[in-house]
Amino acid sequence: MAKAVKLLVCAAMTRPTANLLLLVAAIIWGSAFVAQTTAMNSLGPIWFVGLRFLIAAACVAPFVWIESRHATTPLQKSMIRPMLLIGTVFFIGCVLQQIALTATSITNAGFLTGLYVLIVPLLGWIFFRERPPQIVGIAILLALGGTWALSTAGAKSALAPSAGLGLGSWGDMLALGGAFFWAAQVLLLGRLAASTGRPMAVAFFQFLITGLAGTLFGLMFETLSLKAVTDAAFELFYVGAISGGLAFTLQVMAQRVTHASEAAVLLSSEALFAALFGALLLGETMGLIGWAGAALILVAILIVQIPAFQPTAKS
Numbered sequence: 005m006a007k008a009v010k011l012l013v014c015a016a017m018t019r020p021t022a023n024l025l026l027l028v029a030a031i032i033w034g035s036a037f038v039a040q041t042t043a044m045n046s047l048g049p050i051w052f053v054g055l056r057f058l059i060a061a062a063c064v065a066p067f068v069w070i071e072s073r074h075a076t077t078p079l080q081k082s083m084i085r086p087m088l089l090i091g092t093v094f095f096i097g098c099v100l101q102q103i104a105l106t107a108t109s110i111t112n113a114g115f116l117t118g119l120y121v122l123i124v125p126l127l128g129w130i131f132f133r134e135r136p137p138q139i140v141g142i143a144i145l146l147a148l149g150g151t152w153a154l155s156t157a158g159a160k161s162a163l164a165p166s167a168g169l170g171l172g173s174w175g176d177m178l179a180l181g182g183a184f185f186w187a188a189q190v191l192l193l194g195r196l197a198a199s200t201g202r203p204m205a206v207a208f209f210q211f212l213i214t215g216l217a218g219t220l221f222g223l224m225f226e227t228l229s230l231k232a233v234t235d236a237a238f239e240l241f242y243v244g245a246i247s248g249g250l251a252f253t254l255q256v257m258a259q260r261v262t263h264a265s266e267a268a269v270l271l272s273s274e275a276l277f278a279a280l281f282g283a284l285l286l287g288e289t290m291g292l293i294g295w296a297g298a299a300l301i302l303v304a305i306l307i308v309q310i311p312a313f314q315p316t317a318k319s
Contacts, residue, residue: 022258026270027305029251029258034277036247037110038285040102043239048226049102052240053095054218055233059244061211064204064253071204079205086196087206091213093188098214099221100182107175111288114278116179118301121147123187124268132195136265139310143269146304151275153297190271193256194264203256210256211248269308276301 043052104113122144128134193210197203222228233240259267276298282288 017257017261019261022261023266023270025254025258026262026267027273029254030271030274031277032247032251033274034114035281036243037105037114037278038281039239039242039247041105041110041286043236043243044106046232046235047228048222049106050099050218051222051226051228052236053098053102054215054222055240056215056244057098057211057218057248058215059240060248060252061208061215063245063249064208064211068204068208071202075202077201079200079202083196083200086192087209088213090189090192090196091210091217093185093192094210095214095217097182097185097189099218100178100185104175104178104182108179109288110282110286111279111290111294112176113179114275114282115151115297116176117183117186118147118151118272118275119180119183120187120190121268121272123184124190125265127187127191128264134264136263140263140265140269140308143304143308144265146300146307147269147272150297150300150304153293153300187268190259190268191264194259194267197256197260203260204253207253207256211252266308269304272301273305
């Protein structure tokens with residue numbers, strides 16, 4: 005096991021491999037929307053976020069120890085502030101998304117969250133003067149158009165009947181607001197993961213900060229019972245160990261290689277998979293316009309892969 009982790013963490017990773025890991029993460033997150041929604045029958049959204057990421061932190065902790073044994077450089081004290089910042093924006097994004105799922109459909113929440121694909125390069129340009137490749141700009145426009153088409157068509161959900169069609173519910177607005185925090189998380193995470201060379205440690209502290217914050221605010225604003233936890237045990241395991249511990253760690257590892265703007269487009273496919281799993285498992289429905297929007301998202305995902313397969317010019 006230790007050798008496998010060392011190979012995965014320390015070996016050089018190509019951009020196609022990193023992009024594949026991001027797509028795998030997006031598929032897992034898309035399926036997790038179903039668990040996030042059904043868990044709200046038992047748990048409050050803040051407690052759910054807190055317990056989810058404490059489980060994720062526990063799952064990643066052994067791999068952090070293995071990683072530390074093979075790391076060439078220790079974590080520096082200068083990493084504390086950026087890790088706290090990432091943990092904070094990650095927590096806010098998670099809570100806004102989770103609360104949104106109590107008042108809108110999985111499909112709407114997934115695609116509105118996907119708007120961070122447009123926000124990431126904007127923030128990168130404003131704060132870090134990072135100019136994304138032109139083809140990523142085209143992909144962003146396609147993804148934005150697809151998100152607009154799907155959210156305008158709206159999705160009908162038995163679990164969120166008040167969502168209605170199109171935008172306008174407070175759940176939609178929360179999902180849209182959360183997109184800004186997801187964008188900040190993607191942007192900051194890419195820079196930190198590349199500079200530390202310790203993806204497992206970065207993932208662990210992100211989960212731990214979010215889990216502790218969720219527990220603290222859950223104690224302040226929500227109630228919790230043992231029955232509520234046991235009733236949502238499967239959902240907590242899935243989103244904690246699989247969607248949290250596995251998928252977010254894959255994101256950290258892949259963003260050492262993939263540009264933040266490109267990563268945002270790939271991760272936005274989470275919305276497409278959320279719509280598919282919502283339709284298959286919960287019976288959510290959407291019309292032709294909605295599926296046309298999903299198709300635009302898929303095209304954006306495919307064309308953003310082009311730079312990864314282009315040969316690098318030799319000097």
